[in-house]
Amino acid sequence: MEKRTVPLIKHPAMIAVSKRMLRFLSLFCICFGLLLAGCSGAGAERTxxxxxxxxxxxxxxxxxxxxxxxxxxxxxxxxxxxxxxxxxxxxxxxxxxxxxxxxxxxxxxxxxxxxxxxxxxxxxxxxPNPNAQGIFVRKNSPIHSLKDLRKKKIGYERFSNQHFFLAQMLKTAHLSLTDIHSVYITPEQGLYQLKSGSIDALAVGEPYQSKALSSGFMKLAAQSSFQSNxxxxxxxxxxxxxxxxxxxxxxxxxxxxxxxxxxxxxxxxxxxxxxxxxxxxxxxxxxxxxxxxxxxxxxxxxxxxxxxxxxxxxxxxxxxxxxxxxxxxxxxxxx
The missing domain is CATH 3.40.190.10 (Periplasmic binding protein-like II)
Structure with a gap:
């Protein structure tokens, strides 16, 4: 005997309820999503x-x-x-x-x-730490005073305390930064270049001053009271x-x-x-x-x-x- 499928007859009231339920679920999902986004945003603001x-x-x-x-x-x-x-x-x-x-x-x-x-x-x-910086040269360097820095390659960090310090020291010897060959360099690179002979002198502060001294470099005799450092x-x-x-x-x-x-x-x-x-x-x-x-x-x-x-x-x-x-x-x- 052939089976017959009886079509489901939807009552108008049932259709209305389904549509209301669908709208409710859609609205719920939107609100829940916004709530999660809001919580996430609030957390980001707090951190x-x-x-x-x-x-x-x-x-x-x-x-x-x-x-x-x-x-x-x-x-x-x-x-x-x-x-x-x-x-x-x-x-x-x-x-x-x-x-x-x-x-x-x-x-x-x-x-x-x-x-x-x-x-x-x-x-x-x-x-202030005025003595925690200096100008360093190699032990066998012909540079023995600030006046000897004329036309020499001097390494220092640009726009630093040592930039200021070097300019002040040169002034005491009636020199200026235009009388030397400035080599803008980081303190760590400066120590390597001073050792290799790529530069003639290096102006650095701590902790690189202690590294320079322990590496055998000589500190030029100079007053350092011009700058508090x-x-x-x-x-x-x-x-x-x-x-x-x-x-x-x-x-x-x-x-x-x-x-x-x-x-x-x-x-x-x-x-x-x-x-x-x-x-x-x-x-x-x-x-x-x-x-x-x-x-x-x-x-x-x-x-x-x-x-x-x-x-x-x-x-x-x-x-x-x-x-x-x-x-x-x-x-x-x-x-």
Whole structure:
């Protein structure tokens, strides 16, 4: 017997219910999707990133290794992104392009390179270390005084403390940077080129000064009281306003690292040896040459930085004078 298929007769009420259900499900899916997107967006907004620029052979490696800081910032929905650069001037150039939010650089570096946008402010500074830099030559070099640098190839990091320092030293010998052959080079490359004879002299600061001394290079006798040679901490103004708590925690970790260097130098040197190309003994030499201990910017430091501007204008290393007060955090101005 042939089977017959009985067609399903849809009642009008059933059709109406099905259409309402379909619309409800469609609306539910749309709302649920928007809710998920909203949650994802909110989470992305809550998680902030602070990009810290640093050089490989920096004491900031003590902060980088601080797992407690990483955990505390993670709980606060902030992540640190560490970005390595070959020297301080490269770090600050990246800050001017908006690629770095926080850094430690030599105090002359911002004076050379300040740009109007993005706004970069001074946050704090290390103590002055005028003797933690020098001009170095090979042991068998015919260069015995600053006057002997005339027409010689001198390596140094452009727009750095040593750029400023070299110009000041040359001035005392009635010379200028136009009387030498400048070779713009990173400190690490400079040590190799000095050893090979590609350059005649090299101006560097710590930790490369200790590396130069341990490599047998000779330091030219010269007064170094013209420049305080501080490390300063600079921050993107908008980042500081958006995530001041995180920046303050980073500064607290820097102060903790400074404390470790002061109270347990061998512990600090052992850790830094593992993270850098500087030996344990070389780090101990650095700690002997330098003072550590971070301070907030105060009026005396502002006047000191303003003098940097005036000196660089006088040396014709920057074109015009500007007001350093425009680059001090409002909280520092009120102190």
């Amino acid at each position: 902030k990133i602070i990009r810290i620029g640093y050089i490989k052979d920096s004491t900031l490696n003590l902060v980088k290794a601080n797992q407690n800081l990483t955990k505390r910032l993670k709980k606060a929905k902030t992540v640190i992104q560490w970005i390595q650069y070959p020297d301080d001037s490269a770090i600050f150039a990246a800050m001017n392009k908006g690629r770095v939010d926080f850094a430690a650089v030599g105090d002359a570096v911002p004076v050379f390179q300040h740009a109007d946008k993005p706004k970069i402010d001074y946050l704090a500074a290390e103590p 501080r490390d300063v901490y600079v921050v993107n103004d908008s980042i500081y306003r958006k995530d001041k708590t995180a920046v303050d925690r980073i500064m607290a970790a820097i102060q903790q690292a400074d404390g470790t260097i002061q109270t347990n130098p061998h512990t600090a040197a052992a850790l830094l040896k593992e993270k850098t190309d500087v030996s344990h003994l070389q780090w101990l030499s650095v700690f002997d040459d330098k003072l550590f201990g971070t301070l907030s910017f105060f009026p005396g430091m502002v006047r000191e930085q303003q003098q940097r501007v005036d000196d660089l204008v006088s040396l014709k290393l920057i074109k015009k004078r500007y007001n350093i007060g425009n680059y001090i955090l409002s909280s520092a101005r009120q102190q």
